[in-house]
Amino acid sequence: MNMRPQTLTAASEAPAYRDTSYWLETCQDDLTPRAQLKGQVTVDVAILGGGFSGLWTAYYLLRDNPGLQVAILEKDVCGYGASGRNGGWCSSRYPLDAGTLAKRYGVEIGHKTLQAMYDAVEEVGRVCQQEGFDAEYRQTGILSLARGKAQVPAIQAAHRAYERLGFGEQNRLLGAEEASEKVRATQVEGALHSPRSATVHPAKLVRGLAHAVERLGGVIYEQSSVTAFEPGATPRLHTDNGVLIARKAIVAAGEAYLTQQPRYRRTLLPMSSLIVLTQPLSPAQWASIGWADGEGLGSQVNMVDYFTKTTDGRILYGSRGAPYHMHSNMDQPWDAATAKTMRETLVEWFPALDGIAFTHSWAGYLGVSRDWTPTISFDPQSKVGQLFGYTGRGVSTTNISARILAGMITGKPTGLEFLPSVGNRSPQWEPEPARWLGVRYVQDGFARMDAAAKAGDPAPLDAPLVRQLSKQ
Numbered sequence: 033m034n035m036r037p038q039t040l041t042a043a044s045e046a047p048a049y050r051d052t053s054y055w056l057e058t059c060q061d062d063l064t065p066r067a068q069l070k071g072q073v074t075v076d077v078a079i080l081g082g083g084f085s086g087l088w089t090a091y092y093l094l095r096d097n098p099g100l101q102v103a104i105l106e107k108d109v110c111g112y113g114a115s116g117r118n119g120g121w122c123s124s125r126y127p128l129d130a131g132t133l134a135k136r137y138g139v140e141i142g143h144k145t146l147q148a149m150y151d152a153v154e155e156v157g158r159v160c161q162q163e164g165f166d167a168e169y170r171q172t173g174i175l176s177l178a179r180g181k182a183q184v185p186a187i188q189a190a191h192r193a194y195e196r197l198g199f200g201e202q203n204r205l206l207g208a209e210e211a212s213e214k215v216r217a218t219q220v221e222g223a224l225h226s227p228r229s230a231t232v233h234p235a236k237l238v239r240g241l242a243h244a245v246e247r248l249g250g251v252i253y254e255q256s257s258v259t260a261f262e263p264g265a266t267p268r269l270h271t272d273n274g275v276l277i278a279r280k281a282i283v284a285a286g287e288a289y290l291t292q293q294p295r296y297r298r299t300l301l302p303m304s305s306l307i308v309l310t311q312p313l314s315p316a317q318w319a320s321i322g323w324a325d326g327e328g329l330g331s332q333v334n335m336v337d338y339f340t341k342t343t344d345g346r347i348l349y350g351s352r353g354a355p356y357h358m359h360s361n362m363d364q365p366w367d368a369a370t371a372k373t374m375r376e377t378l379v380e381w382f383p384a385l386d387g388i389a390f391t392h393s394w395a396g397y398l399g400v401s402r403d404w405t406p407t408i409s410f411d412p413q414s415k416v417g418q419l420f421g422y423t424g425r426g427v428s429t430t431n432i433s434a435r436i437l438a439g440m441i442t443g444k445p446t447g448l449e450f451l452p453s454v455g456n457r458s459p460q461w462e463p464e465p466a467r468w469l470g471v472r473y474v475q476d477g478f479a480r481m482d483a484a485a486k487a488g489d490p491a492p493l494d495a496p497l498v499r500q501l502s503k504q
């Protein structure tokens with residue numbers, strides 16, 4: 033089944049939301065949209081977006097400030113965006129790699145940031161437990177493989193960066209033999225093993241959070257698209273049928289979709305990301321692959337690859353590669369050619385799976401900031417709070433970002449305000465058509481570099497330029 037995203041209009045069409053991703057299909061929650069916003073409503077904090085960012089923000093605002101009035105406007109249903117479509121890695125990796133963190137912000141901030149990320153991974157599991165919902169949270173760890181000798185320097189460099197930041201022991205280098213004992217993929221030359229990460233069923237997490245927010249008194253309006261975002265002394269969010277006025281803050285928690293609002297057009301870039309999913313593997317197939325601990329698996333390719341083992345015994349494989357469209361158009365996240373290559377690549381990793389059926393595939397958008405650094409900010413003058421720009425590493429980062437933002441809005445610092453995201457102002461993306469030309473050039477360059485590495489050929493002549501243009 034190719035699960036293409038679509039926008040729905042009537043509650044009777046609710047089952048189609050289930051077709052958005054395997055996760056929403058199997059989340060065991062009723063996806064009938066909640067009531068729409070109608071008329072004028074006043075609350076303390078009004079949030080745009082019912083994904084992890086919006087829901088975590090609402091959760092911490094309400095949990096730590098009983099009596100506060102918080103409402104969320106979601107254009108479809110909670111979890112319809114990236115939060116209900118992702119790879120399920122609740123990763124301890126901050127959107128900037130350890131090496132870049134150290135270089136750009138210094139060893140002390142780098143160390144504290146990584147520590148905060150480890151804590152965020154645990155906090156996600158803790159909230160699931162405290163709130164009594166099962167998001168299939170499993171502390172599986174991550175195994176970053178070097179596939180082919182050319183990828184070995186990348187895991188060695190990453191390990192050196194972790195050592196520099198004081199986390200060398202938490203991120204262990206494995207040789208080819210030890211890595212292959214963990215997972216029998218082809219071409220394994222080594223791995224970086226990071227045990228302190230988890231995997232989740234993202235739709236169970238996002239839908240569980242929505243119910244937790246409601247239990248704490250929050251109100252969620254669904255199928256309520258914000259058409260205007262109005263800062264000011266009494267800021268407000270407008271929809272076609274109503275207006276949500278806020279006493280304290282309006283919050284932009286729409287990640288990639290924010291690019292469709294005039295205010296955020298060049299703040300982020302919507303990057304499509306694809307996922308293909310196999311049927312459940314047989315016990316014999318699992319025996320041939322190993323991968324008993326179900327770590328998040330990936331390698332060092334430029335186009336990004338990640339594998340997740342689902343609790344019902346399937347393999348989820350995610351990668352990027354769908355072309356960026358001019359003016360950040362978000363109508364075409366799907367790319368059949370990329371999906372075909374992905375299905376073939378999965379079998380290259382695991383030849384024993386030749387002929388396996390792929391039951392689901394879908395795409396979603398992640399928000400990429402110009403410097404790969406997320407933003408968390410609150411301006412008391414305009415009363416605008418913002419959190420976005422996770423560049424594909426948002427499952428855990430949204431949690432920490434929301435905790436900090438909730439504290440900023442209510443004047444209760446969390447002690448985490450050292451995070452590079454706090455008050456960050458990423459440079460704007462270039463105006464079109466320069467943005468389109470640059471992004472497509474880098475996407476094409478990455479594909480050519482990966483193809484050359486796979487074939488054992490020298491890197492393309494323009495590889496240094498591509499690397500420079502795509503530098504974090």
Ligand SMILES: Cc1cc2nc3c(=O)[nH]c(=O)nc-3n(C[C@H](O)[C@H](O)[C@H](O)COP(=O)(O)OP(=O)(O)OC[C@H]3O[C@@H](n4cnc5c(N)ncnc54)[C@H](O)[C@@H]3O)c2cc1C
Pocket residue numbers: 080081082083084085086105106107108109110111112113114115116117118119120121122123256257258259285286287288289290305306307350395396397398419420422423424425426427428429430
């Ligand atoms: C295919 C894919 C795989 C990924 N894999 C991983 C992974 O394994 N690990 C990881 O850490 N991260 C991953 N990510 C990234 C991660 O999913 C995101 O960073 C995270 O979900 C962002 O949460 P969010 O709430 O900020 O955004 P979203 O989940 O996108 O939520 C934004 C919400 O705002 C709503 N909205 C938008 N515009 C409006 C409007 N005008 N009015 C009202 N509502 C609006 C949308 O419908 C949406 O529900 C992946 C992303 C994708 C797409």
